[in-house]
Amino acid sequence: MAKSLRLPPALPFADQVAIFSRLQQADPQPETELDFVNPYTLVVAVALSAQATDLGVNKATKGLFAVADTPQKMLDLGLEGVTEHVRTIGLYRQKARNVIALSRILVEDYGGEVPDSRAALMSLPGVGRKTANVVLNTAFGQPAQAVDTHIFRVANRTHIAPGRDVEAVERAIEDNVPARFQQHAHHWLILHGRYICQARRPRCPVCPINDLCRFPEKTA
Structure with a gap:
């Protein structure tokens, strides 16, 4: 052996x-080279960046975040609207479903706010340990x-x-x-x-x- x-x-x-x-x-x-305007859009941007380039994600989220920069606005946009914005990103259909699902959880369980806990972040659809750590570091100043x-x-x-x-x-x-x-x-x-x-x-x-x-x- x-x-x-x-x-x-x-x-x-x-x-x-x-x-x-x-x-x-x-x-x-x-x-970070990802464009975002608040902790929520950072979560979305990092989740979308899996197996995609930051440049490609930024191109897609420029229009998306202009109309949906909060979980409730993302839910109002709906799955079809999100899908249309992110269709240039790899695995866009599943990622769009994850964005809608995590937005719903943030609205229903966290009052529309992004939690500053790794465990809570990792419970969101499409959010793994790497994404959670990016959010903790960049949005909340944790090392x-x-x-x-x-x-x-x-x-x-x-x-x-x-x-x-x-x-x-x-x-x-x-x-x-x-x-x-x-x-x-x-x-x-x-x-x-x-x-x-x-x-x-x-x-x-x-x-x-x-x-x-x-x-x-x-x-x-």
């Missing part, structure tokens, strides 16, 4: 401080870590927060990234993965942390 590969240790504290200090200097107040494929890649390549799955990486970020960087850590990491530490062709020569990165296959 083959032995499982042992994960490398996370970077030491001094290296973590150096990395996040550089990322902070380059972008002191990183923000929650929403780990997507970009963050998973960067965390493991650099050894900032090694983990075999997204929840393990989430815990590793919480355990190893210095507290003063926790609030913006997931935004810095996702942007770094999206624009620098890309999956197929990482841009190592222009990477601001390449001297601290443990990725053995750095590009020349």
Whole structure:
């Protein structure tokens, strides 16, 4: 029976401080690239972004949020109206049903307000742990870590927060990234993965942390 590969240790504290200090200097107040106007529209936008690009979601929600920026307005728009707005997004039919269903729950159970509890958010249709963490971090200022494929890649390549799955990486970020960087850590990491530490062709020569990165296959 083959032995499982042992994960490398996370970077030491001094290296973590150096990395996040550089990322902070380059972008002191990183923000999500999804457009939203309030916590509710953020929930909807992030739920719609699964297996879709932020740009594509923003194009679809520009018109949607102009007419429905609260759960009740979304219910008034109805399933057909929501579907028409989001039809350019992958899996749009199921996502439209989820938007209507979560809006109904918010109206009936939460007075039309978005709860600031991970468990409550994850009880909403179409809202998983990643979506809940994005909302907790961006809308409510909690240092929650929403780990997507970009963050998973960067965390493991650099050894900032090694983990075999997204929840393990989430815990590793919480355990190893210095507290003063926790609030913006997931935004810095996702942007770094999206624009620098890309999956197929990482841009190592222009990477601001390449001297601290443990990725053995750095590009020349």
